[in-house]
Amino acid sequence: MISIRTKLILFMCLLIMIIDALSCLFLFVHVKREQEDAFKKLGMSIVTILAEDNEVKLALSHAQPAFLDAPIKRIMTFDRNDERGYWRISSPQEVIVEEKASWLNIDIKEIPVVKEFKNTDVPYTKRRWTSGGINALEPSQNPDLILINRMISEGNEFYDFSVPVYERQIFSEEAFATEILNEDKIAAEAKQRMLGYVQLGLSTHKLNKKIHDFVLHNILPMSLSIILGGLCIAFFLTRYIVLPLRRMASITLDIARGNLTHTIVVRSKDEIGQLSANFNQMTKSLEKSYTELKQEVAEHKQTEKLLQYRVKIEELVAGISANFINLAPHEVDAGINRALKAIGEFTNVDRSYVFLYSDNEKKNMDNTHEWCAEGIAPQIENLKGLPVDNFPWALKELLQFESIHVPRVADMPDIALAEKELQESQGVQSFVIVPMIYGGSLCGFLGLDSVRVEKTWTEEDIAMLKMVGEIFVNTLERKRAEERVKHHVKRLTTLHTIDKAIIGSLDLQVILRVLLEQVTTQLGVDAANVLLLNRHTQKLECAATLGFRSNAAISLYVCLKENYARRTMLERRIVYISNLSETDAPCVKLLEGEEFVVYYGIPLIAKGEVKGVLEIFNRTHLNPDRGWFGFLETMGAMAAMAIDNTSLFEGTQRSHAELTLAYDTTIEGWSRALDMRNKETKEHSHRVTEMTLKLAPALGIKEDELVHIRRGALLHDIGKMGIPDTILLKPGKLTEEEWQIMRMHPVYAYQLLSPIIYLHKALDIPYCHHENWDGSGYPKGLSGEQIPLAARIFSVVDVWDALLSDRPYRSALTEDKTIEHIQLNTGKQFDPTIVKTFFRIYQ
Structure with missing residues (x-):
């Protein structure tokens, strides 16, 4: 914290520095301006003297540089600081003479010649003179007299002074009168011719050096003196003001620390003295109140500490409970271990642990979870499968849902000999365990061990352990329930998988x-x-x-x-x-x-x-x-x-195969019976069946439909069993009445086979194989694609085999005659597409 004195010193120093800076800046600007004005007056004086010199005018009038030596030597005496960079005297037509200093690194030819003076004839009245002579010249009032330009070249800064040179004045009576009467600024009309001009360049490096030396030797020492003086004044002034306040602050701090006997010495009657008196009176009142409160604070301190400890326990239990909310089953064990660590560190013990029954009969217990402080050997691997009957004293207490608190293991009763030996083998000096209960039965217990020192646990500690134990057992039971559900789901999924395998x-x-x-x-x-x-x-x-x-x-x-x-x-x-x-x-x-x-x-x-x-x-x-x-x-x-x-x-499957075989054998038997009845058509059914089965796939018949085509082809003439032998076996041509009867055999086939469900898909050939493409066939007069595809295919094959075979009413035709007959009836009796495919396959 920055003190008041320091703040005052800083403020005063800042104010002094601002004043010092402004003063130095003002002085610097003033000195610089005076030096520049003196520098410019020097340049104007030199060029004015040269311009008014009669020898210069004579040299310009006759263009003779020799006349310039004396004037230049006189003028150079003014340049004691070697500020002249260059000089030039020129006529309007040419440069008469020019010269530059040795330190100037540029070519003088590069310095521009003055071009501003264009009037060679200037009225006399435009020149202003004073009685003061050349030193009182005011060039700034008339730019036709002196031109001043600031120039920078290759790091060199200089001022260029230029002035015109006029011919010598011929004094008139008016001018003489003016001089005698000593009257200023009396104009006389006279005309003068400009002979040329004088140009002079002065370097500013000497000027800058003067200003720099002034700053270094005058302004800076003055600034430092002002600052040091101000600091001394600020130091002593603030010390006088702040010292009494600091003394009061020190005494007040002692009072705040409890030293109520300390008083402030009153040295003055000002505001600070009055404040000191008030502090002394307040101290006496505080001393009396402090004595009364001291005893009350001591009484409440222990209560507050206990309440704070209970709050911390509640926060610990709440944190543990929150961590177990929505905890996945596979994370429960890690969550319990984290909670054991939190409990162990909070109660400052050496080991915290959980024991659970390891079998359904509750005869053995396992140390399932454990946390150990640094430097304490874990015991979890040594405490597996412990028979509960070996520890009757502890088991009796736990089964009665009682906590076991042993501040000193050496003082355990003789009835707890087994428990005492187990604890001593682990180096335990004090321990406490609480039962973990679920559904009215003991599931395990939660415990704390102190190995390094003997320890006594408060009722709050034991209550906290019971709450945490309840959280643990609920979480573990929830984990078991979720695992049982998962196992059940997995087993149902397994049964479903096996069901699918059995069904599929x-x-x-x-x-x-x-x-x-x-x-x-x-x-x-x-x-x-x-x-x-x-x-x-x-x-x-x-x-x-x-x-x-x-x-x-x-x-x-x-x-x-x-x-x-x-x-x-x-x-x-x-x-x-x-x-x-x-x-x-x-x-x-x-x-x-x-x-x-x-x-x-x-x-x-x-x-x-x-x-x-x-x-x-x-x-x-x-x-x-x-x-x-x-x-x-x-x-x-x-x-x-x-x-x-x-x-x-x-x-x-075997029965179905045997039945199917029996059906097909029966159909083949019927087919052979028909062939035996009509000896001239022997093996006709077998031939047309094979040819149809070969042709059908080429026309898009699927493989699973071929079995029905085979059965239909074998039974294509089954209806002829209803035709009398006199007609069926007649050696000559049939009459019209006989043909009417013969054309009924497809109908007889349908009537014979339709009651047999097994042969429904095979009816197309027996019933429709005599239908014609142009609709002239029988028995229904179907045409085109109204005729089933299987019947159209079989129609071509049936006629082909019939024409190549002997019949009672005619002899077999040759193959060429048969082909000619089929081609002749294509589009009439036969489907053109099927005929084309038939010849492609069988030729």
């Missing part, structure tokens, strides 16, 4: 592979297999395996007459072996390389029949819960159902 595939190997993958993943086991019962040999055969190191070992295991799988099948129940290494069964020796420990065998029963056995193996001990067993049984039931469904489908 009829391959038993694929289904069993999916089932074994889900079993090993969801149940957390190392290996599993499915053995199927052969109904003929009544032996179990390996259908699928997963997770075995060697399939040869499992194959030998299955081949044994006595193994756990056969026992499972015969007993029709789950067989569980907790430790395979402790059994002497021969089947186990075959699996020694697998290093299995646990075995489960599940019978696969569907509709009361054993379909096989599901076996699972694990290389470490398992601790399954009720849900795990339920899921295992469900997986076994689904495996049995999949095996049973596959067996049913395979049986159904």
Whole structure:
């Protein structure tokens, strides 16, 4: 903090410096202006003297430089400081003489010649003279007399003075009278001719040096003197003003620190003296009040400290509780460890920890979470699987939901000998534990250990531990509930996956592979297999395996007459072996390389029949819960159902294939019967069927429709069974009445086959193969694409084979005649596209 005296000194110094700076600036400007004016007067005096010199005028009149030596020598005596940079005397037509100083680094030819004086004849009245002579000349009032230009060249600054030179004045009577009477500024009309001009350049470096020396030797010393003097005045003045105030501030500070006996000496009767008297009176009043308040503060101090500690506890518990809100299950353990650290650091202990039951029977406890201060050895790995019955005293207290507070381990009662030995083995001097309760039962406990020193915990500390323990147990139970839900969802997803495999595939190997993958993943086991019962040999055969190191070992295991799988099948129940290494069964020796420990065998029963056995193996001990067993049984039931469904489908598929074969055999029998009835058309149905099946794909018939085309082609003349033999086998041509009967055979075919659902898709050829492209066919008179594609295809093939075969009423035609006949009827009887495709394939 800046003191008042310092502020006053700074203010006064700033004011003195401002005044000093303004004074120096004023003096500098004044001196510079006077020096420049003197410098300009010197230049004007020199050029004026030269301009008025008669010898200069004579030299300009006759253009003789020799006349200039004497005037120049006289003028140079004025330039004692060597300020002349150059000089020039010129006539209006030419330069008479010019010269520059040796220190000037520029060529004099580069210095411009004065061009402003253009009038060579100037009235006399325009020149002004005074009685003072040449020194009283006022060139600034008439620019025609003297021109002053400031010039800078190559770092050199100088002033250029130029003045015109006029011819000598011839005195008239008026001029003489003026001189005698000594009257100023009496104009006389006379005309003068300008002879030339005088030009002089003076350097400013001497001028600047004078100004610089003045500043250095006069202004700066004066400025420093003013500043030093001002500082001295400010120092002594502020000391006189501030010293009493500082003395009062020092005494006031002592009073503020509690020294109420200290008073201020009153030295004056001014405002400061009155203030000191008031302070002394206030001190006496404060001393009395302080004595009264001191005792009250002492009483409330402890209460305030306790309240602050409770507030801190509440903030700690609130912070821990907030950290567990929406905490993901996989982050719970880390959250508990962070909370243990916060509790340990807050209570200044060496170790904080959580113990939980490690099994469903609540016979053992594990140290699941721990925090240790720096330098304290962790004990979490040494406190796993502790039997609770070994610590009856602590267990009794915890089961009654009581806290255990032991400020000194050495003073524990004899009944707590086991607990005392455990604590002493860890170097614990004091400890406190509180029960963790959920749903009215003990789940574990939360504790604090002090290893370095003995420690006593307050009721607030124990209450805080109980609240934190409740937060922990609620969070852990929520974690378990979420994990159970996740496991349930995973198992439902697994069942859905297996359902999809069963529904979406009829391959038993694929289904069993999916089932074994889900079993090993969801149940957390190392290996599993499915053995199927052969109904003929009544032996179990390996259908699928997963997770075995060697399939040869499992194959030998299955081949044994006595193994756990056969026992499972015969007993029709789950067989569980907790430790395979402790059994002497021969089947186990075959699996020694697998290093299995646990075995489960599940019978696969569907509709009361054993379909096989599901076996699972694990290389470490398992601790399954009720849900795990339920899921295992469900997986076994689904495996049995999949095996049973596959067996049913395979049986159904075989029955369908046998029935289809019987149908097709029957159709072929009907076809052969028709050929046998009409000996001239023997093998006709077989030939046209093969040709139609070859032609149909080229015309866009799909493969799954070919079976119906085959059946229709074989049965295309089935309707002729309703035609009398006298007409069907007549050797000659048929009459019109007979043709009417013969044309009924497609209708008879439809009536015969339509009741058979199996042959509905095969009716197009028997019913429509005599329809013509132009609509002249029978039985319905269809035309164009109204005729089914299969019937149009078969129509071409049927006529081709018929014309090439002998009939009772005619002999077979040659191939050329047959081709000619078909081409002739293309577009009438036959579809042109089909005819074109037919010839492309068969020619």
